Amino acid sequence: MASLGANPRRTPQGPGPGAASSGFPSPAPVPGPKEAEEEEVEEEEELAEIHLCVLWNSGYLGIAYYDTSDSTIHFMPDAPDQESLKLLQRVLDEINPQSVVTSAKQDENMTRFLGKLASQEHREPKRPEIIFLPSVDFGLEISKQRLLSGNYSFIPDAMTATEKILFLSSIIPFDCLLTVRALGGLLKFLGRRRIGVELEDYNVSVPILGFKKFMLTHLVNIDQDTYSVLQIFKSESHPSVYKVASGLKEGLSLFGVLNRCRCKWGEKLLRLWFTRPTHDLGELSSRLDVIQFFLLPQNLDMAQMLHRLLGHIKNVPLILKRMKLSHTKVSDWQVLYKTVYSALGLRDACRSLPQSIQLFRDIAQEFSDDLHHIASLIGKVVDFEGSLAENRFTVLPNIDPEIDEKKRRLMGLPNFLTEVARKELENLDSRIPSCSVIYIPLIGFLLSIPRLPSMVEASDFEINGLDFMFLSEEKLHYRSARTKELDALLGDLHCEIRDQETLLMYQLQCQVLARAAVLTRVLDLASRLDVLLALASAARDYGYSRPRYSPQVLGVRIQNGRHPLMELCARTFVPNSTECGGDKGRVKVITGPNSSGKSIYLKQVGLITFMALVGSFVPAEEAEIGAVDAIFTRIHSCESISLGLSTFMIDLNQQVAKAVNNATAQSLVLIDEFGKGTNTVDGLALLAAVLRHWLARGPTCPHIFVATNFLSLVQLQLLPQGPLVQYLTMETCEDGNDLVFFYQVCEGVAKASHASHTAAQAGLPDKLVARGKEVSDLIRSGKPIKPVKDLLKKNQMENCQTLVDKFMKLDLEDPNLDLNVFMSQEVLPAATSIL
Numbered sequence: 066m067a068s069l070g071a072n073p074r075r076t077p078q079g080p081g082p083g084a085a086s087s088g089f090p091s092p093a094p095v096p097g098p099k100e101a102e103e104e105e106v107e108e109e110e111e112l113a114e115i116h117l118c119v120l121w122n123s124g125y126l127g128i129a130y131y132d133t134s135d136s137t138i139h140f141m142p143d144a145p146d147q148e149s150l151k152l153l154q155r156v157l158d159e160i161n162p163q164s165v166v167t168s169a170k171q172d173e174n175m176t177r178f179l180g181k182l183a184s185q186e187h188r189e190p191k192r193p194e195i196i197f198l199p200s201v202d203f204g205l206e207i208s209k210q211r212l213l214s215g216n217y218s219f220i221p222d223a224m225t226a227t228e229k230i231l232f233l234s235s236i237i238p239f240d241c242l243l244t245v246r247a248l249g250g251l252l253k254f255l256g257r258r259r260i261g262v263e264l265e266d267y268n269v270s271v272p273i274l275g276f277k278k279f280m281l282t283h284l285v286n287i288d289q290d291t292y293s294v295l296q297i298f299k300s301e302s303h304p305s306v307y308k309v310a311s312g313l314k315e316g317l318s319l320f321g322v323l324n325r326c327r328c329k330w331g332e333k334l335l336r337l338w339f340t341r342p343t344h345d346l347g348e349l350s351s352r353l354d355v356i357q358f359f360l361l362p363q364n365l366d367m368a369q370m371l372h373r374l375l376g377h378i379k380n381v382p383l384i385l386k387r388m389k390l391s392h393t394k395v396s397d398w399q400v401l402y403k404t405v406y407s408a409l410g411l412r413d414a415c416r417s418l419p420q421s422i423q424l425f426r427d428i429a430q431e432f433s434d435d436l437h438h439i440a441s442l443i444g445k446v447v448d449f450e451g452s453l454a455e456n457r458f459t460v461l462p463n464i465d466p467e468i469d470e471k472k473r474r475l476m477g478l479p480n481f482l483t484e485v486a487r488k489e490l491e492n493l494d495s496r497i498p499s500c501s502v503i504y505i506p507l508i509g510f511l512l513s514i515p516r517l518p519s520m521v522e523a524s525d526f527e528i529n530g531l532d533f534m535f536l537s538e539e540k541l542h543y544r545s546a547r548t549k550e551l552d553a554l555l556g557d558l559h560c561e562i563r564d565q566e567t568l569l570m571y572q573l574q575c576q577v578l579a580r581a582a583v584l585t586r587v588l589d590l591a592s593r594l595d596v597l598l599a600l601a602s603a604a605r606d607y608g609y610s611r612p613r614y615s616p617q618v619l620g621v622r623i624q625n626g627r628h629p630l631m632e633l634c635a636r637t638f639v640p641n642s643t644e645c646g647g648d649k650g651r652v653k654v655i656t657g658p659n660s661s662g663k664s665i666y667l668k669q670v671g672l673i674t675f676m677a678l679v680g681s682f683v684p685a686e687e688a689e690i691g692a693v694d695a696i697f698t699r700i701h702s703c704e705s706i707s708l709g710l711s712t713f714m715i716d717l718n719q720q721v722a723k724a725v726n727n728a729t730a731q732s733l734v735l736i737d738e739f740g741k742g743t744n745t746v747d748g749l750a751l752l753a754a755v756l757r758h759w760l761a762r763g764p765t766c767p768h769i770f771v772a773t774n775f776l777s778l779v780q781l782q783l784l785p786q787g788p789l790v791q792y793l794t795m796e797t798c799e800d801g802n803d804l805v806f807f808y809q810v811c812e813g814v815a816k817a818s819h820a821s822h823t824a825a826q827a828g829l830p831d832k833l834v835a836r837g838k839e840v841s842d843l844i845r846s847g848k849p850i851k852p853v854k855d856l857l858k859k860n861q862m863e864n865c866q867t868l869v870d871k872f873m874k875l876d877l878e879d880p881n882l883d884l885n886v887f888m889s890q891e892v893l894p895a896a897t898s899i900l
């Protein structure tokens with residue numbers, strides 16, 4: 066219930082956006098949105114859905130998908146994809162769409178692929194729904210028409226039809242026929258399913274805030290297992306870029322260590338970069354240039370200031386979507402104002418930075434004056450305090466004289482109403498001590514009288530000359546002749562103000578939506594800056610260095626590299642160098658005692674290479690990354706076990722098979738503990754066979770790092786001699802009974818596994834460890850294994866002897882022999898005494 070008397074006048078807002086253009090402003094002093102409201106804005110992106118449309122024809126793929134989190138259509142220009150549809154698989158793995166839409170008239174190859182996809186029971190996080198639309202929905206001409214006639218909020222209404230066509234053809238590659246058809250099919254699907262507007266009026270169309278191109282041409286191939294065994298991502302969820310659940314805890318992972326992003330969109334972009342490592346040198350260098358700039362000590366303050374501003378860049382697509390659907394909340398205006406204001410701050414800051422760095426130049430130029438316009442509009446029109454107080458959009462004074470006049474009348478009402486109430490009281494029963502006149506929107510003016518103790522039954526509420534309306538909070542409400550007069554005179558004032566302010570809000574929304582393009586760009590560039598600041602901050606804290614790229618050479622060269630996660634856990638981490646390239650040592654066989662650091666070394670090579678391919682600085686003194694097209698791994702992981710396959714099956718089917726079939730001369734293959742899922746001889750044979758297979762390829766052999774405890778691989782000379790194989794080991798030294806680990810890689814082969822030492826360190830009883838060593842020595846020297854004498858008590862030994870004697874004396878030819886009696890009377894008592 067709103068009493069007009071409780072409607073205080075608000076003061077105008079603080080500095081307008083004009084102030085933002087000078088210096089580096091702190092965020093605009095709008096009343097801070099309540100944390101809860103901001104949270105809500107952020108959280109809603111969790112509900113994001115992806116709907117993908119795909120067409121494949123004669124070795125080419127056309128893909129487009131709609132992401133509800135930014136209401137944007139993403140498309141990949143026609144790209145070659147062979148019959149195995151690896152590219153499509155990669156896109157599916159990355160974005161995990163809710164639905165996959167395609168034409169009912171499909172190539173057999175594609176039908177088979179989708180059939181397989183639909184039958185993947187264990188697909189994480191879930192299987193997409195496969196939807197076949199009639200092939201006419203994918204017609205080229207009809208698709209073009211659909212694209213050109215779409216209702217896009219980013220296109221200003223003022224644009225003529227020709228301008229619109231020109232504008233759209235600058236964004237959409239109309240010469241990529243498959244992509245255009247996929248886009249057409251997608252639009253048809255979105256319209257038919259009414260994605261995101263299911264509950265809206267039928268004339269409300271699916272919001273499309275932009276078209277974005279994505280390319281996977283320079284992609285480095287890394288499969289899902291590699292992400293988990295190298296601990297690049299470590300959460301229960303699928304590492305999808307589009308399914309970031311904000312509540313999810315990222316365990317100790319590379320992503321967790323490097324993710325220092327201030328805004329959610331920065332985090333999302335970092336995830337995207339992680340899922341799309343690239344060997345596009347231009348892109349990588351432009352990322353590294355920004356990181357390097359922020360690492361200079363004199364730029365630290367600037368980095369911190371930008372970092373702060375980025376914290377105010379919020380979920381603009383969601384707000385734009387709400388505007389499009391006219392569901393804008395009060396907090397949206399605040400958040401948008403802060404975002405725009407902070408974007409202007411970023412622009413001013415970037416204008417003062419070297420324009421030779423592309424990102425700074427882009428921000429300086431592309432954060433256009435449209436932002437000023439939006440900020441100044443919002444700043445001048447929206448009454449933030451008033452809006453918060455009334456929980457609806459209200460405008461500041463001097464925007465509309467008519468609204469101002471009506472509000473003035475409303476403001477004067479309390480005194481006037483007190484006067485009316487006084488007059489009403491004179492006519493009421495003298496038992497009634499007081500009354501007031503109140504206004505309730507949509508109901509009108511009412512006389513409010515306190516309930517007397519004598520008023521018990523409903524009939525007691527009747528008062529002559531008044532119409533009883535309702536009882537609330539011990540107050541009786543009536544309509545009187547005077548209140549009816551007031552209704553006629555002023556009654557709709559409040560509603561009228563509301564309607565007029567809502568109309569102004571629509572106009573403001575349209576103005577903002579017409580400039581949606583600049584807001585989308587703000588988000589793109591701000592998230593890029595956010596990611597690079599995050600990477601710079603990690604590089605500074607952990608002493609990373611800039612990698613070099615040499616696409617003309619093969620392999621990687623790392624000087625004193627470190628494992629980015631292990632170095633955070635180990636008290637002292639020992640750096641190691643890596644030299645792999647050229648024709649020598651393509652296969653590196655690393656042997657060493659248990660726990661000597663083989664796996665860590667293997668993983669550090671993979672991680673440093675990965676980080677360089679993401680455009681991050683790396684934990685090494687120096688790193689030179691040659692042409693690397695893929696990283697394959699066969700490393701034992703607990704996650705793989707959850708797939709329900711045996712270790713041996715994982716060894717064979719899952720990872721090594723992938724590497725054997727796909728690794729090229731430019732691929733990095735990391736193999737750890739391969740073959741231990743079956744018996745030793747078979748496992749060893751399998752490992753040797755796989756390595757020999759690669760070695761037989763000679764100069765096209767991939768760069769392979771194998772860590773193994775199968776010393777026989779070397780001792781039995783199971784690998785061919787030659788420069789392609791290099792043996793490395795982890796340096797150790799024996800100190801009495803102790804084995805000292807140096808965690809230093811050096812050339813050579815381990816002499817023994819020293820498993821007993823590891824067992825002792827793990828806390829197994831000394832006796833047990835000694836026995837293990839004894840048995841192992843006996844096996845190696847081919848001697849029989851005798852039972853542990855002192856484990857058996859003396860009388861147990863005697864009973865055993867007696868039992869053996871009884872059997873020795875047993876005459877099976879004896880016709881009087883009763884075996885049952887022998888067993889129950891002779892053997893059983895002796896055997897029981899032994900146990």
Ligand SMILES: Nc1ncnc2c1ncn2[C@@H]1O[C@H](COP(=O)(O)OP(=O)(O)OP(=O)(O)O)[C@@H](O)[C@H]1O
Pocket residue numbers: 631635637638639640657658659660661662663664665666772774808809
């Ligand atoms: N370079 C290093 N510097 C410091 N500590 C290290 C280093 N490498 C490994 N370690 C320590 O050694 C432990 C064992 O390392 P790792 O798992 O790589 O051994 P491994 O040789 O692969 O063992 P196994 O053969 O039993 O699998 C690590 O958990 C870590 O504590």
